[in-house]
Amino acid sequence: MGAMLKAAVIGAGRMGGIHANGYFRHPRARLVGICDVDGQRAQSVASLTGVESFTNLGQMLETARPDVVSICTDAAHHLETVLAALEAGAHVLCEKPMSGNVADIQTMIEAAARKRLQLGASFNHRFARVAQKAREYIDGGEVGEICFVNMWLTIAVAAEVSEYFHLRSLHGHSFDMMRYLAGDIAKVHGFLSKPAGRTYYSNCAVGMTFKSGAVGTLIGSYDMSNLHPMERVEVGGTKARLVLENVTAGLTCYRHNCEQAEVWIPSNYTRHVGQSEYDFNLTVEHRIDAFVRTIIDGAADPAPAEHALAATRVIEATIRSFESGCVTDV
Ligand SMILES: NC(=O)c1ccc[n+]([C@@H]2O[C@H](COP(=O)([O-])OP(=O)(O)OC[C@H]3O[C@@H](n4cnc5c(N)ncnc54)[C@H](O)[C@@H]3O)[C@@H](O)[C@H]2O)c1
Structure with a gap:
């Protein structure tokens, strides 16, 4: 067997359990510790996987000495936990949003570079087979030149x-997916609204x-x-149109020169019993797999923290655009 990574998870809520x-x-990978400031939460995830639970991050990093750490706390604690894990010498995979603040993400990137450690963003939506298939169509030249991308993500x-929590917390995923399919975003014009009863x-x-x-x-x-x-993405090119349904549900390619649509849907029951590529949680596992391979094999990380920085810059430009009422450079 090749190298095994010792892995730990910080934040034992919903996403911590999935990581x-x-x-x-x-x-x-071998799981070596779960840490949450809430001891019961840490214990309940740790007991499912038979590893030690911790309520003190420093103690876990010192005792379990993980090679890789997933940060799954709520976003307000990402900066301090990312920096602590990097300082302890661990590669770090951080849940979205890494931060709602460009400067924080830059600080994390600089710290990782200083320690020569990997710092990855957990943009799991684009690790769904559906998104990967779409990329294959695009890379194979079958979509042609991309004319437009339409996306909705609603939960x-x-x-x-x-005030801007919805934009900052959720739409790193959206802008990352749009960038993944069509490249860098140059300018934005943003509009925001709230129904009656909402403060923000x-x-x-x-x-x-x-x-x-x-x-x-x-x-x-x-x-x-x-x-x-919750999600639909449409990519219109000069040769074909792709429609990606609900993150994991399927991909349709409508070629301009063909009256028949090509549909790719995941086959069920091909992995563990009851788990198929339809399973949203598997998108996180695919992300983790890519990160583990980045560390062990030295492969380039497909979703480094720089991509989170780029998506956050689009969010910040959208806010500036909304406040000024003007089209705004990213
Ligand atoms: N990628 C996705 O699809 C996706 C989906 C939902 C949430 N998220 C993101 O994942 C992160 C976690 O979300 P969640 O829904 O699991 O939240 P959650 O509230 O269920 O869990 C967060 C946990 O972190 C713990 N925590 C907070 N500060 C801590 C600290 N300093 N040290 C140790 N533990 C600490 C809390 O006690 C809590 O148990 C958030 O950043 C969220 O935006 C990502």
Whole structure:
């Protein structure tokens, strides 16, 4: 057997449990610790995977000495936990948003570079097979020159944290997906709204141009229902149109010169019983797999922290655009 990585997870909420499972099941990783300031939460995730739980981050880093750490705390604690893990010599995979603040992400990137450690962003949506397939169509020249990207990402989040929380917390995923498919975003024009009863903005519409010259639109919301599909992406090219349904549900390619659509859907029951590529949690496991291979094999990380920085710059430009009412450079 090749090298095995010792892995730990900080923050044992919903995402911490998914990351812990990802390392637990990974053939080249061994889970060595789960840390949460809430001891019961740490214990409940740790007991599922048979590892030690901690309530003190420093103690876990010193005792378990992980090679790689996933940061799954709420975003307000990402900076301090990322820096502590890097300082202890661990590679770090950080949940989105790495920070709502460009300067914090730059600080994290500089710290990782100083320690010569990998710092990855957990943009799991684009690790779904559906997004990877779309990239294959684009890379194979089958879509042609990209003319437009349309995306919506809408979920139900009742929390009222701060004025731009919806944009900052959710749409790193959206701008990252749009950049993944069509490259850098050059300019944005953002509109935000809130329905009656909301204190802060919970809906957005963002028009944009890509550096390539393509155009795009994003619709986002925290006011929809989690009972229904949450995401749809459409890529229009000079040769074909791709439609990516609900992160994992499937991909359709409509070639301009063919009356038949090509549909790619995941086959069920091809992995662990009851788990298929339809499973959203598997997108996180694919992200973890890529990060583990980056560390062990020295492969380039497909989603380094620099991509989180780029997506955050688009979010900040959208806020500036909304406040000024003007089209704004990213
Ligand atoms: N990639 C995705 O699809 C996706 C989906 C949902 C949430 N997220 C992100 O994942 C992160 C976690 O979200 P969640 O829904 O799991 O939150 P959660 O509230 O369920 O869990 C967060 C946990 O972190 C713990 N924590 C907070 N500060 C800590 C610290 N300093 N040290 C140790 N533990 C600490 C809390 O006690 C809590 O148990 C957030 O950044 C969120 O935006 C990502």
